[in-house]
Structures are given as C-alpha cells and as structure tokens.
Amino acid sequence: MYRPGEQLDPMASPRFAQIPTFARLPYYRSLEGVSTLGVFLGIPFDGGVTFYSGARLAPVCIRLESRLLRPYNMILDVYPFRVLKAVDYGDVDVVPTNAERTLELIEGVVQELSSRGVVPFIAGGDHSISLGVLRGVSRYRPVLIHMDSHLDYWDRYWGSERYTHGTWVRRAIEEGLVSRVIQIGIRGPQFNKEDLEFPKKSAVPIDIITMEEISLRGIDWLLEKLSNIEGKTYISIDIDVVDPSYAPGTGTREVGGFTSREILRIIRSLSKIDIDIVGFDVVEVCPPLDHSGITCLLAANLIYEAMSVKAYHIAKKKS
DSSP states (O other): OOOTTOOOOTTTSOTTSSOOOGGGOOBOSOOTTOOOSEEEEEEOOOTTOSSOOOGGGHHHHHHHHTTTOOSOBTTTTBOHHHHHTOEEEEEOOOOTTOHHHHHHHHHHHHHHHHHTTOEEEEEESSTTHHHHHHHHTTTTOOEEEEEOSSOOOOSOBTTTBOSSTTTHHHHHHHTTOOSEEEEEEEOSOOSOGGGGGHHHHOSSOEEEEEHHHHHHHOHHHHHHHGGGOOEEEEEEEEGGGBOTTTOOOBSSOOSSOBOHHHHHHHHHHGGGSOEEEEEEEEEOBOGGGOSTTHHHHHHHHHHHHHHHHHHHHHHHHHO
C-alpha cells in the first residue's frame, strides 16, 4: 500500500483507473500506527433536507471529480497532502432514516479522529451533519465560520423537527459547541423579519455579513473583516453560498452568490490569519442536480484549498 500523503502516480496508473479515493490518496479505515494530520471523510446523509434530496450521493461524486487534484498548490506554495500525510478515511456509516442516530454516529467518528489530533476535511451530506461534527470537536469550542446563503437557525420544521439542515446553527449554540459565529454570504428572502433578530438573543456573538454588503464593498473588504479571527476554528461551507450559475448542483439555490474564483480566494486568504483549523466541511452538494459535475468539481477544490491552508499553517510553524 502506498503511504499517507502519497497519491497514485498518474504516469503509472491513468487518472480514470483504479478505485476512486479523494485525490487518489490511499484509503485507510484504521489509523493505528499512522501519523496522519488530516483526512478526507465522507458523510453521505441527507435525511435533514427540506426540499430537494440527493446530497447523500455527494461524497462518492466529489471523489470522482477530485482525480485531477495535484500535489503542489502553487498559490500557497505548499504540498498539502505531503504535509498532512493525508488519507481517505472513507465514510461515516449513517442511518438514512434517522437524523438523531446519525448525528451520534458522526460525533463518535469525528471525536475519535480529533482525539488523535487529526483534522477531518468533510464532504456532506446535507447541512445537518455539521452539528454532529461540531459535537465531535466540542472540546475546542471553536469559532464557527459559516458560509451560506441561509441563516440556519430556525428552531424547528413542521412543529417537531429539531434536527434539519436549517436548524443546526441554533442547536450548536444551544449546546454550547461554538464560541462565536461568523456568517458570510447570507442573501435571499426570509420567512419573516424576526429571523434576523436571533443574534440579539444568542448566547454567543453572531456576525452576519450579507452578500449585499460584500457586493457593495468588495471581496477585499470581506477579507479585512475576517482578519481578526484567531484560534481554534471550524469552517462550514454550504455550496449554495456560490451562485447557481457556478454551482447548480444543490437543493436550495439562491441567486446572486459568489463566483467560483471568489470562494476559492476567500478560503486561500485564511492562510494569512492566525487560525487553527480543527475541521472543515462542504455540504449540500446534490449530484442529481449537477450539470457535468461542475458543483462536485468545485467542492473537491474547496476541500483541497482548505487542506492547503491547514498545511500552510503547519509548515509555517515548523519553519
């Protein structure tokens, strides 16, 4: 078996050959004796969606679109897989019809990884899975950077459903899992004006940066706003923060979002601030709605860039 952080050589095995793992990294389901610092983890669950389903298929499709990812990130001048000794850790075995049990299973897997000092880079799944991940890294009580077109702190759906892709931020705050929330890219119609009042009642600070503000003031203004973040940080990207012209494969699309280039730039910019990434996810990718795999391709690249930022910080500390 090839070693952690080592991709299959495309000159020996064409990129369309062999069983697809993320970026053609080695598959390890046990980390005994393995010194990896970061893993790709799939969470194929979409039992928390309230509109189009299909995100359960995202991990496998993102793996397929990751096969062109190469070892060296020339923008950040880092070899992310090599620094992280990265592997594909497979998927969480979810229970498709039971959100609460699935959250427990996610928590268990992520907690085991976190206890070893391993950072999970995750492909969902719908956004409800992020609650389970945050439970798994709760010992850090990280800052949550949440990029999304939706706020996701409604209390419940249909009178009783407390664990959906639209309630996870509220649950995370109620459970004391995060120390601060920064929401980026919020846009589109709301159920009512009171939805925007929740930050005033929140037990932790919530900063909302709307897409309208970013559109008026520019990406450089946004990057400056992010420059004061520090310490343990969890990053969650709902792919619908990107405009549907660039990411059509998602279940609750909102017009007027980021371009692919802009979202990549935002992720890369996190290399310039003093954060310690303890987890990262891209969620709500829905392959049945994805034209030519472009949404899955973008998701694969966002995970690659996040791995690169983590590797950049590690390499910088060692130098």
